[in-house]
Amino acid sequence: MNESRSDVLARLPLREDLRGRTPYGAPQLEVPVRLNTNENSYDVPGEVVAAILDAVRQQARQLNRYPDREFTGLREDLANYLGHDLEADQIWAANGSNEVIQQLLQAFAGHGRTVLGFTPTYSMHSIITVGTGATWVDGKRGLGTENADDPNQFDLHVEQTVAQIEQHRPDVTFLCSPNNPTGTALDLEVVKAAYEATDGLLIVDEAYAEFARPGTPSALTLLPGRERLVVSRTMSKAFALAGARLGYSAAHPAVQDAIRLVRLPYHLSSLTQAAAQAALWHSDVLLDTVEAIKAERDRIVTSAQELGLKPAPSDANFVLIGGFADEKALWRSLLSRGVLIRDNGLPGFLRVTAGTPGETTTFLDALADSLLDAPVPA
Template identity: 50%
Template sequence: MLSVRGGLSYTVSVTIPYRPALAGLEPYGAPQLDVPVTLNVNENPYPPSAEMIADIAAAVADAAASLNRYPDRDFLALRADLADYLAAESGVRLSPEQVWAANGSNEVMLHILLAFAGPGRTVISFTPTYSMYVEYARDTFSEWQTLPRRDDFSLDLEKLPEELARIRPAVILLASPNNPTGTALTGDELSAVLDAAKGNGPADAPGSDCLVVVDEAYGEFRRDGVPSALELLADHDNLIVSRTMSKAFGAAGLRLGYLGAAKEIVDQLQIVRLPYHLSAVTQAAARAALRHSASQLSQIAALREGRDAIVRRLHSLGLDTAPTDANFVMFGTFPDRSEIFTRVLDRGVLIREVGPAGWLRVSVGTPEENEAFFDALEEAMK
């Protein structure tokens, strides 16, 4: 056995044929610690209502009666429910054939890169951004390149047309609101990216456009007046908008992510999905949960207010925050952020050490959890 990380318990056997690119790596994931207040993975802090729990339980019991059969591979009923949800949330009506779903938007993204990136093709994003993107690229054997954000974390778009003509990426991944910064794309920025993507697709598909994937995992938290990229779908065949039930909808444990795109794109995604990837239990539970959209989404206004109150209070402590349209706030900067993170954790509050040097991130919790966070932070900063 060969130890590749001095001091850590990991060992790499010389007899196992590791993929060189993966040897010695650790799996991605935020710490899952048993502490009183967890504000580290941007969940909705409110559990499902008693009515929603009862509905999900009944739907799952019904699905259990035919678990000897494989689930519906095309799950058009769930896709129709998700299309209805999107129409109610954003005013954009898609057909069920324009919607695709998988086990979390993580898997949705993997499907996109499996279908449209891969060896010899390049995926780009603007950093800092969601740290899984580079892993999707690695796992699909795609090249990965990043372009910078400005100091306020908005996109630096001036040179984008030249950059895209040089890189010829197959896929541009853009989180809006972005994680970990919270920055949302404006309508102008989105249009500029879509314009620059025209004709700059990968060299092995001459004349093609780059696919622009807007990851709206936190889309429901955007401020009034900030558009959803869904509004541009009708005019752009190269646009994909990804969403999830993990964040605003308050169902992270369900593992249900989805996207809206042209039917031709969705047809292509079906080529790379594993057969029966969405279990009958997941489909039934998701459909039952979606019947409670109105009550689930009624928490959003309070969470947005909680976010804005957190920003104000961080400023009153003399701290800086990144502009945020999400349910989290990136704040700082600290000469030693690990020390602050640990001191806050010692007081029972788990936040996230993520983003550029010196910054920390906190998710919006219940008013009581937010209060506990500030008690811990103020102590930690003494």
């Protein structure tokens, strides 16, 4: 019984392609200001809490029955929220957008197939790819950019996107708009070019779409006539429902038929469906915080520039800041001041979530103080 868990794990018949890998995880630390996981810092409003509790209470009486396997009402409400003339049969939902992505990869990737993404990007894309037995191809951004601390080096352009798709011929390609961790939204010309360049599935992850700057188009506008295009979204961010675990996607109805081949029976509980529908019925109230968060995001960008740093223009609820001589030391310095942000492993960069005005002020004050200990390089 004195053996370590790692010793026992080494003897277990684990898949060889999973050995040596580490699970996804951001630090979960009890600090006054947590700005590391891109959560919405605002609590769910009281009237929405009441509506959710009422909807869940009604469903609780019937928990002896399985939920609606097709979550029909929820799909109708999601289609109505998204607009763009979408119909309910074009919508899918699951326990977070990660499960939506997992189901898509189970259906369209798997053993012997390849999945292409352009890093740095959302790390769960590659993790889920490997978990489903497919091969992840690590595409690159900003090819030819020489400024190591310039966030623009992570931009994705038509020519490089098409060239890498043609080189690797992936079965599934991921685009992320706005991209995590850079915060930048994609020009739709990149999406259109990527779709034309591949015979496989193209997934555009729009988890942060509600925070985009005015005039930023959504890939939802490209769905008509493109049967291999999928746009994924979440209620975790703008809707402040990270704890509810509800993600969804829009695509051709045939894509949803493919997902039905791999989804678990009754994968979306009655309580989850009820809570999500109640939130959608109050979307105007929940989305009131979006503009406030965008204002704090833009404040972070401006303030970071004034401090001599290089923040990326952001269409998300976070900012990637470059220009740190030692980002790990700066991260530790902020933590010692009670502020937790995210080190994504990019040399010279850190990512911070835009929170409440008070959280932003605390972060900016702590950042200024930390920079006195570790100044920005000249």
